[in-house]
Amino acid sequence: MAYRVLSSRVAPSSSSKFSSRFMFIFTLSLSFTYVCYSVLFCSAPVMPSSRFEEQRCARRDSAGAKKLLQRSAACTETNSSQSKLGDTAVPLRTLSLNRSELTRTQGAGARGADASRSKTGNASIISASAQRYGNKKLPNALIVGVKKGGTRAVLEFIRIHPDVRALGTEPHFFDRNYDKGMDWYRGLMPRTLDSQITMEKTPSYFVTHEAPRRIATMSQDTKLIVVVRNPVTRAISDYTQTLSKKPDIPSFEELAFKNRSQGLVDTSWNAIRIGMYILHLENWLQYFRISQIHFVSGERLITDPAGELGRVQDFLGLKRIITDKHFYFNRTKGFPCLKKPESSSTPRCLGKSKGRTHVQIDQEVIEQLRDFYRPFNVKFYETVGHDFRWD
Numbered sequence: 001m002a003y004r005v006l007s008s009r010v011a012p013s014s015s016s017k018f019s020s021r022f023m024f025i026f027t028l029s030l031s032f033t034y035v036c037y038s039v040l041f042c043s044a045p046v047m048p049s050s051r052f053e054e055q056r057c058a059r060r061d062s063a064g065a066k067k068l069l070q071r072s073a074a075c076t077e078t079n080s081s082q083s084k085l086g087d088t089a090v091p092l093r094t095l096s097l098n099r100s101e102l103t104r105t106q107g108a109g110a111r112g113a114d115a116s117r118s119k120t121g122n123a124s125i126i127s128a129s130a131q132r133y134g135n136k137k138l139p140n141a142l143i144v145g146v147k148k149g150g151t152r153a154v155l156e157f158i159r160i161h162p163d164v165r166a167l168g169t170e171p172h173f174f175d176r177n178y179d180k181g182m183d184w185y186r187g188l189m190p191r192t193l194d195s196q197i198t199m200e201k202t203p204s205y206f207v208t209h210e211a212p213r214r215i216a217t218m219s220q221d222t223k224l225i226v227v228v229r230n231p232v233t234r235a236i237s238d239y240t241q242t243l244s245k246k247p248d249i250p251s252f253e254e255l256a257f258k259n260r261s262q263g264l265v266d267t268s269w270n271a272i273r274i275g276m277y278i279l280h281l282e283n284w285l286q287y288f289r290i291s292q293i294h295f296v297s298g299e300r301l302i303t304d305p306a307g308e309l310g311r312v313q314d315f316l317g318l319k320r321i322i323t324d325k326h327f328y329f330n331r332t333k334g335f336p337c338l339k340k341p342e343s344s345s346t347p348r349c350l351g352k353s354k355g356r357t358h359v360q361i362d363q364e365v366i367e368q369l370r371d372f373y374r375p376f377n378v379k380f381y382e383t384v385g386h387d388f389r390w391d
């Protein structure tokens with residue numbers, strides 16, 4: 001038999017016994033090493049260690065906004081569970097992108113996507129990204145008045161700030177459209193990142209009796225901005241605007257007085273009533289602390305826009321980014337305008353309806369109206385703690 005032949009041929013000697021034992025032990029230790037190696041390292045690609053996965057997700061996060069959208073479910077789950085555990089090693093971030101990511105990842109395409117910002121002259125990359133990736137939120141700050149005070153200028157200037165996103169049109173939610181509901185209102189808002197402030201301006205809110213209560217119902221933390229201007233000049237500006245639309249209306253004097261010789265002013269005329277600032281302010285103070293309301297001087301907004309905007313930025317808790325270097329005085333317009341923004345080739349002034357030539361009003365009429373407004377102004381200065389020097 002073959003076995004017998006073989007056995008007889010290879011007779012076991014003591015040295016061969018030793019070598020086969022050695023081979024057996026060597027093979028066994030090799031196998032043991034292999035098993036240990038497999039257990040320790042080879043399973044990693046199948047079930048990655050959480051630390052490895054954290055680092056991988058973190059690397060992906062820092063790779064930018066676009067890649068963020070391609071995040072794997074594993075990354076999301078990892079981060080979610082971390083947030084539950086309060087682990088801050090890899091912060092939980094869904095679509096709230098940080099500034100450096102946005103700056104790095106968004107190029108000319110994103111800039112082009114934000115048409116409205118380009119139009120306003122400072123389509124920052126961050127704002128463009130906000131429009132694409134942020135959420136629509138109810139405003140945290142409102143420019144509530146006053147009509148013809150300079151509200152458009154404040155809105156257009158403050159929205160240069162990368163941490164502000166503003167609705168360009170006046171939504172009139174808290175006066176005319178309140179019955180449309182908060183979801184309708186929110187839907188009008190631009191998308192904002194978590195770090196950004198959402199704003200809108202509707203100057204008629206300041207004189208709408210229900211507006212303060214309604215705004216306080218939305219949020220008692222809403223920051224309010226009121227741009228005030230000499231009430232006499234404001235009334236003339238208001239009248240000039242109405243006249244441009246309806247040339248057949250009575251003269252300013254006829255509308256302003258019930259009886260001019262007796263100096264009896266018609267306070268039922270809106271152009272007059274709006275300028276009685278203290279009366280409207282008292283209504284706001286039923287719902288908001290005075291510290292929640294910031295008053296911009298309409299006069300200084302023209303002579304020193306950077307100074308006024310500096311104070312607005314402070315009030316909103318923003319870094320002072322808008323400074324002198326953003327403005328130039330346009331001689332043709334006769335007003336400060338925005339300098340050429342980085343993303344646009346043209347400087348930008350406000351439209352033709354801002355900074356109109358006023359209708360000529362008799363100096364005596366102006367004096368009579370000054371006298372009329374003086375006590376209201378004095379009370380207003382005392383309440384807000386600032387003398388606007390309209391007298």
Ligand SMILES: Nc1ncnc2c1ncn2[C@@H]1O[C@H](COP(=O)(O)OS(=O)(=O)O)[C@@H](OP(=O)(O)O)[C@H]1O
Pocket residue numbers: 146147148149150151152153203237238298301302335336337349350353354355356
């Ligand atoms: N930079 C700049 N450019 C143009 N106009 C400026 C500017 N800053 C303030 N103003 C003054 O803004 C006044 C218009 O105010 P509003 O924007 O609040 O008007 S409105 O209520 O929205 O219709 C407008 O009033 P009028 O001069 O009577 O037209 C301006 O005096």
